[in-house]
Amino acid sequence: MNAPSPRKSFVSIAIVGAAGVLAAGPALADIKIGFNVPLTGFAAADGQSSLNGAKLAVAQANAAGGVNGEKIELVVYDDQASPKEAVPVATKLVEKDKVVGAVSGSYSGSTRAAAGIFQAGKVPYVVAYAIHPDITRTGNYVFRVSAMGEVQGRGGAKLVSTLGKKKVTIITVKNDFGQALAAGFKEAAPKFGLQITGEYEYGMADRQFGAVVSKVKADAPEVIYASGYFFNAGPLVSQLRAAGITAPIIGQEGYDSDKFIEIAGAASEGTLVTTSLDRDSDVPATKAFLADYRKANNAGADMVAAASFTATSVLIEGLKKSGGKGGDALRAAMAGGTYVTPIGKLTFNSLNEVAKDIQVQVVKDKAFRRHSVISDAALLAPPTK
């Protein structure tokens, strides 16, 4: 019969070529991982850091060839750090987007609500920095890469004793984050012979601490153990110093943001923070992360960014091992692995929690620098069930 006209075959080559280009770009075959994060509302600042960290992990994995040659796509939804928003978000990720795994870049309340849905859908869920103990107890599909609140609190008590101090006043932000820290701190306090001279709580929306500051001054503690987020801690530390209180202040992961130093200004100097990111680390994974993050975002990384980067990377590592499969294959692959991350070398225990050292940073010349490392495997052991 007729030979195909040259024109026709050119067209068909063009179509095949175009299809090839499409397949190489982002297409339906991509591996989707879900990400719930507060991008609006009171936690939006942490949410932004978290998203930056997760995006960096995905970009690096894709630049290195993705998983089995397939690109990874991060499906992001705003949960406003609110349980009632997190439930539909998690449902959408499981049912509509059919993600193979998911990462929480959010706070405890929303993460707890979402965890149950991922567990029921058998979708592995890696929690970056939410610290409520019940999160991993939801089930075996839920993992956490940060130390839970009680563990960090126990580390805080040890830090006080390392500083050679005994009399402590505790100032606690009245939510699960602050209360878990205070509980862990008080649990370990007798072990180190600490004496608690006063204990006060404040609400998340508080920025004015005049009354508490006056009382702390009257208590005259040797150390102040104060929980909160940078937006509470900045004004709090500045007001404590303005009242003439000179006792060292110990904060935690919530302080771990350059914004804290910006708000408290000169008053922030000398503030100690128990966290998971060491800015002066010699560990290649940490150094590389700090440099890459700065290059990608033109700002310094904080703990939230590092933890979200880590959680996302751990999930991607798992996917590489499971060959891109989700479900039980991915869960088992993740549970068995060892991960070298910017926040330390991680392995999951039977509750999918990690044991690691606590990094103590100190504010010096307007930056977080290394102060010390708390390593005490027995004290810092996460629960196993």
Place this chain on the structure above:
Amino acid sequence: MLYVELTAQGLVQGAIYALIALGLTLVYGLLRILHVAHAALFTLGAYVGVIVCNASGSLALGFAAGMVVAGVAGVAMFRLAYQPLLRQPPFVALIASIGLYIAAEEIFRIVFGAQGLSFTAPPLQGQIPVFGGMQFKVAELLMMLSTVAIIGVLGWLQTRTRIGVACQATVSDPQMAESFGITLLKVRDINFFVGSALAGFAGVWVALLNNLVEPTMGSVPSYKALAIIVLGGLGSVRGTLAAALVLGVVESFGTIYLGQLLDRNAIAFAFLILVLMVRPQGLFAKR
């Protein structure tokens, strides 16, 4: 000594409440609108104050800009949102107001970012020792002094000037006032401008005290200021001032002695409920 200090800290907090609630009282007295979006003007003033001060290096300019912008925005809110709704039942304006506040919060976040802004070189951060080892931030003392001054000036304007008397007349009987040749719209514009400028003024002070302005900084004042004007007897300027100071002190002691049981805001509302059970007309209003 501790009690003196707690009282002093309560008064500092109370002065901030007073500045915010005063504008709200002016609006309520005039139009019977519960103006929740007033707190958005407080936030707006704070943002403008910080941005202008950072750009120009002048805190005075920051204050002026914060007050003028908040004032103009307040008048715009009145003209665009409330005036068309004046014939509707009051709850319609209240709903519009809540909507305005929520929208404003998100606009601040989109325009200025979620992390909030700080002064690059925070002014007035020095400390002044007072008697007995007590110590205040310069900003705290100046805030108190300027609050007293500005409220004094307003009180004088209200009783001693033509426009002030016109405002009072409009509050007590708008129709009668109009028949005496007072232009209602003008009086309402002026009230919104002054009340909103006060909110902006408070915003810049809070920015100075915390060295932080955030999209959500108005969320607590948005409803607490309502509680204060109810406590003071709705529409009463003197009552509002007194209620703001009393509430500041109650909160100050409350956070220390009830803090483990109740949140500071819960203490404020528990106090409000208690007072209203005994005096339904508010602390200071005549029946």
